[in-house]
Amino acid sequence: xxxxxxxxxxxxxxxxxxxxxxxxxxxxxxxxxxxxxxxxxxxxxxxxxxxxxxxxxxxxxxxxxxxxxxxxxxxxxxxxxxxxxxxxxxxxxxxxxxxxxxxxxxxxxxxxxxxxxxxxxxxxxxxxxxxxxxxxxxxxxxxxxxxxxxxxxxxxxxxxxxxxxxxxxxxxxxxxxxxxxxxxxxxxxxxxxxxxxxxxxxxxxxxxxxxxxxxxxxxxxxxxxxxxxxxxxxxxxxxxxxxxxxxxxxxxxxxxxxxxxxxxxxxxxxxxxxxxxxxxxxxxxxxxxxxxxxxxxxxxxxxxxxxxxxxxxxxxxxxxxxxxxxxxxxxxxxxxxxxxxxxxxxxxxxxxxxxxxxxxxxxxxxxxxxxxxxxxxxxxxxxxxxxxxxxxxxxxxxxxxxxxxxxxxxxxxxxxxxxxxxxxxxxxxxxxxxxxxxxxxxxxxxxxxxxxxxxxxxxxxxxxxxxxxxxxxxxxxxxxxxxxxxxxxxxxxxxxxxxxxxxxxxxxxxxxxxxxxxxxxxxxxxxxxxxxxxxxxxxxxxxxxxxxxxxxxxxxxxxxxxxxxxxxxxxxxxxxxxxxxxxxxxxxxxxxxxxxxxxxxxxxxxxxxxxxxxxxxxxxxxxxxxxxxxxxxxxxxxxxxxxxxxxxxxxxxxxxxxxxxxx
Numbered sequence: 001x002x003x004x005x006x007x008x009x010x011x012x013x014x015x016x017x018x019x020x021x022x023x024x025x026x027x028x029x030x031x032x033x034x035x036x037x038x039x040x041x042x043x044x045x046x047x048x049x050x051x052x053x054x055x056x057x058x059x060x061x062x063x064x065x066x067x068x069x070x071x072x073x074x075x076x077x078x079x080x081x082x083x084x085x086x087x088x089x090x091x092x093x094x095x096x097x098x099x100x101x102x103x104x105x106x107x108x109x110x111x112x113x114x115x116x117x118x119x120x121x122x123x124x125x126x127x128x129x130x131x132x133x134x135x136x137x138x139x140x141x142x143x144x145x146x147x148x149x150x151x152x153x154x155x156x157x158x159x160x161x162x163x164x165x166x167x168x169x170x171x172x173x174x175x176x177x178x179x180x181x182x183x184x185x186x187x188x189x190x191x192x193x194x195x196x197x198x199x200x201x202x203x204x205x206x207x208x209x210x211x212x213x214x215x216x217x218x219x220x221x222x223x224x225x226x227x228x229x230x231x232x233x234x235x236x237x238x239x240x241x242x243x244x245x246x247x248x249x250x251x252x253x254x255x256x257x258x259x260x261x262x263x264x265x266x267x268x269x270x271x272x273x274x275x276x277x278x279x280x281x282x283x284x285x286x287x288x289x290x291x292x293x294x295x296x297x298x299x300x301x302x303x304x305x306x307x308x309x310x311x312x313x314x315x316x317x318x319x320x321x322x323x324x325x326x327x328x329x330x331x332x333x334x335x336x337x338x339x340x341x342x343x344x345x346x347x348x349x350x351x352x353x354x355x356x357x358x359x360x361x362x363x364x365x366x367x368x369x370x371x372x373x374x375x376x377x378x379x380x381x382x383x384x385x386x387x388x389x390x391x392x393x394x395x396x397x398x399x400x401x402x403x404x405x406x407x408x409x410x411x412x413x414x415x416x417x418x419x420x421x422x423x424x425x426x427x428x429x430x431x432x433x434x435x436x437x438x439x440x441x442x443x444x445x446x447x448x449x450x451x452x453x454x455x456x457x458x459x460x461x462x463x464x465x466x467x468x469x470x471x472x473x474x475x476x477x478x479x480x481x482x483x484x485x486x487x488x489x490x491x492x493x494x495x496x497x498x499x500x501x502x503x504x505x506x507x508x509x510x511x512x513x514x515x516x517x518x519x520x521x522x523x524x525x526x527x528x529x530x531x532x533x534x535x536x537x538x539x540x541x542x543x544x545x546x547x548x549x550x551x552x553x554x555x556x557x558x559x560x561x562x563x564x565x566x567x568x569x570x571x572x573x574x575x576x577x578x579x580x581x582x583x584x585x586x587x588x589x590x591x592x593x594x595x596x597x598x599x600x601x602x603x604x605x606x607x608x609x610x611x612x613x614x615x616x617x618x619x620x621x622x623x624x625x626x627x628x629x630x631x632x633x634x635x636x637x638x639x640x641x642x643x644x645x646x647x648x649x650x651x652x653x654x655x656x657x658x659x660x661x662x663x
Contacts, residue, residue, distance in 0.1 A: 023049045040069045040077045047084040051091070052242055055280060059088045079108035079126050086133055090140065091244070093283035093320035099137045106130040121161060128157035132170055139177060140284060142324045143363070148177040168197035172209050179216065188216060207236030208245050215252055223260055230256060247276035247285045254292055263296060270296075287316035287325045294332045298339065306336045323360040330356055402429040466518065479517050486510040490542070498538035498650055501569060501576075505529065508567060511545060515552050523556045523563035523582075530570040536652045537576060540616065546609050547580050547626075547643045555584020555641050558593065563640075571649070575623070578645040586638030587630040613645075622648035 026046045033039045043065035050058040066081035068074075086101035109127035135150035155170040171194035179187035191213050198206035214229030230253060237245050250273035257266040270289050277285035294309035310332040317325030330353035337346035406422060413421050464483060468476040489507050505527055512525045548565065556563035564583045569576065584590070609626070616624040627644045 020053075036068055036072045037074060037077075040065055040072070040074055040081075043068065044077055044080045044084060047081070047088075051084075051087055052244075055088050055091045058084065058091075062088060075108055075112060076122060076126065079105045079112075079130070082108065083126065083129055083133060086137075090133075090136060092281055093316075095137050095141055095320065095322075099134065102130055102133045102137060106134065124157055124161055125163070125166075128154045128161075128163075128166065131157070132166075132173065135173060135177075139173065139180070141322060142180070144177045144180040148174060148181075151177060164197050165201055165203060168194045168201070168203060168209075169205065171197070172212060175212060179212070184216065184219075188213075191216070204236060204240040205242075205245075207233045207240060207242075207249075210236060211245070211249055211252060214256075218252070218256055218259060221259070223256070226256055243276050243280045244282055244285070247273045247280075247282065247289075250276060251285070251289055251292065254289075258296065263300065266296060267293065283316045283320050284322060284325075287313045287320070287322070287329075290316070291325065291328050291332065294329075294336075298332065298336055301339065303336050303340050306332070310336060323356060323363060327353060327356045327360050398429070398432060402426075405429075470518075479514065482510060482514050482517070486514065497540060498652060499541045500535065500652055501529065501533060501537050501539060502535065504539055504541065504544065505567075505569075507541070508544060508548060511548065512565065515549075519552070519557060521562075523552065523565055525565040525567070527567045528569070530568075532571050533569055533576075534651075538650050538652045539576065539578075539647055540612060543609065543612060544578060544580065544645070546606055547645075550606070551580060551582035551584060551641065551643070554590040554594070555582040555586070558585050558590070559583075574649060576647040576649055578647065580643040581631070581640060583640040586632075587628060587641045589638060590641070616647065620648045620650065624648060 023046065026042055026049060030039065030042045030046070033042055043061050047058045047062035047065060050061065062081050062084035066078060066085065069078040069081055082101045082105035086098045086105065089095070089098035089101065105126065109123050109130055112123045113127060131150045132154035135147040135154060138144070138147035138150065151170055151174045155167055155174065158166040158170060171190045175187040175190035175194065178184075178190065191209055194209045195206065195213070197203070198209060210229050210233035214226045214233060217223075217226040217229060230249070234249060237249055250269045254266040254269035254273065257263070257269060270293050273289045274286055277283075277289065290309045290313035294306045294313060297303075297306035297309060310329050313325060314329035314333065317323075317329055330349050334346050334349035334353055337343075337349060405425060409422050409425060410418060412418070464476070464479060468479075486507065489503065489510065508527060516523065516525075544567070548567070551565055556565065561583070566579075566581045568579045570579075571577070613624040613626060623646060625646050627646075629642050629644075630638055631640045631642050633639050
């Protein structure tokens with residue numbers, strides 16, 4: 001079992017003493033209520049007050065709040081009631097019902113805020129809480145990519161309304177999502193942001209964040225720092241009297257003692273965790289703890305105790321529908337029976353483990369989501385769009401000016417003089433308009449290029465990260481050196497709409513060398529240029545790189561064979577023809593793999609490239625297109641993919657000679 005990181009199930013929690021005082025006060029207010037609006041609000045407040053001590057009471061009051069709010073058409077309190085009901089079912093381990101209530105709350109608050117620029121603070125808070133709660137459900141079900149997506153939606157709202165305490169809590173949950181996906185650096189960044197805010201506000205829930213930091217140190221095997229943070233966290237959790245956080249703390253302390261080779265103390269802490277989780281009927285937490293115990297008993301060759309723990313975990317995992325726990329429990333049972341030399345039962349549970357694991361794998365076919373660095377791309381795009389609007393406004397002003405001056409000249413000049421003057425003026429204005437339209441098309445092309453640049457950089461950085469993990473520091477230095485060379489070339493031409501063809505070839509060679517290193521020479525490549533191509537023939541930078549990247553990632557890498565990528569440049573029918581071939585799995589097989597996958601983040605590279613080709617056609621008034629086809633053998637077996645780009649001939653220096661040649 002992996003180290004358990006704590007999330008915030010509710011966005012604000014109270015100690016039991018404080019909570020009881022509040023409950024008594026709210027019950028008195030309920031008795032004094034004289035209208036349904038006050039009663040609905042008080043029911044919801046009571047449900048919220050019971051969330052750390054009595055989920056059954058929370059369920060009862062939230063149900064009353066929902067029924068009454070729907071009866072009187074009080075949509076905001078209906079949203080709050082759905083949030084409370086969702087939180088109850090998270091605590092009870094019924095995640096499907098929890099998700100239904102949270103989704104209903106989300107729909108209510110989104111409907112209330114739609115088309116209303118002056119959305120109330122209550123609605124904004126409700127929507128942020130709904131997003132965060134949905135994220136919690138996905139996190140509890142180990143669907144961390146979707147959890148991250150909703151937590152980021154939630155924290156953006158809290159940041160916009162200045163809710164620092166809520167930001168700190170959601171930052172912690174974002175850190176958990178990143179940590180669970182193995183992104184330790186990003187996780188630490190958000191844990192530290194959460195800790196800083198909680199220290200400023202003296203937030204009693206800082207114990208959860210401190211526990212998560214301790215878990216990080218435990219994962220790095222730094223037992224001294226881990227124990228220090230666990231000790232600090234226990235003090236804060238005891239002061240807050242939060243059973244769920246305490247149960248998770250006991251689980252993590254069990255893992256700490258296991259790492260410190262103190263199994264008896266690990267068992268003691270895990271038994272305490274089961275008792276604590278049982279008080280609030282947290283089946284998810286109890287199941288996890290039984291898995292910890294079962295694994296330890298197996299290692300201690302105590303099959304009876306191991307079997308009992310594994311069966312308890314399996315039963316609870318099935319009740320709450322958590323595939324990850326079912327997989328772990330079946331695997332553990334198979335190992336226990338194997339230790340007892342009961343091959344029949346061992347094989348049976350291994351098959352059940354394999355089946356559950358396949359289901360889990362299918363459910364978890366998601367990619368890493370939302371890169372915070374993409375903010376740079378969005379900001380750039382906004383700047384480009386503003387300047388584009390200014391260009392369009394200028395074009396409209398020029399057209400309006402043209403119409404006005406035509407009327408003035410028609411009134412002032414007579415007959416031929418007026419006609420001559422009008423024709424001359426009209427010609428000049430038309431020339432300006434056409435020039436402005438051409439500049440606008442070129443500007444749009446540059447805007448699309450600025451979109452392409454961050455996408456290419458982020459992909460390269462992702463490649464470097466993977467290479468460091470796979471190949472170690474020494475090889476990573478070599479990889480970074482080649483990457484820096486490629487970036488110098490990219491930055492050198494990032495502000496130019498065209499670069500010489502030899503520079504494009506040089507950039508492609510650098511990129512292909514980087515990918516060869518990254519994938520351990522999984523492919524070879526060739527780049528050829530027809531002798532008839534002149535040195536000053538040019539093309540837009542980074543135009544071919546997305547197609548080469550697709551050939552590697554979606555063609556060569558899924559193939560079991562060492563692949564080959566060939567890139568050629570030629571001139572045909574007064575066009576520059578660029579051909580990219582690969583010996584990968586083929587376009588159809590690659591497309592089928594993509595359709596079966598579930599992806600949170602979608603690549604924009606190919607869409608952007610197609611838009612760039614449209615802009616090239618607009619600015620040059622000549623055809624620019626791309627054709628993707630599958631290459632097959634004589635027996636119709638796929639032998640790779642062929643991408644062909646037809647581009648108009650363009651030159652670095654537009655001399656009269658070139659213009660006449662193009663004409």
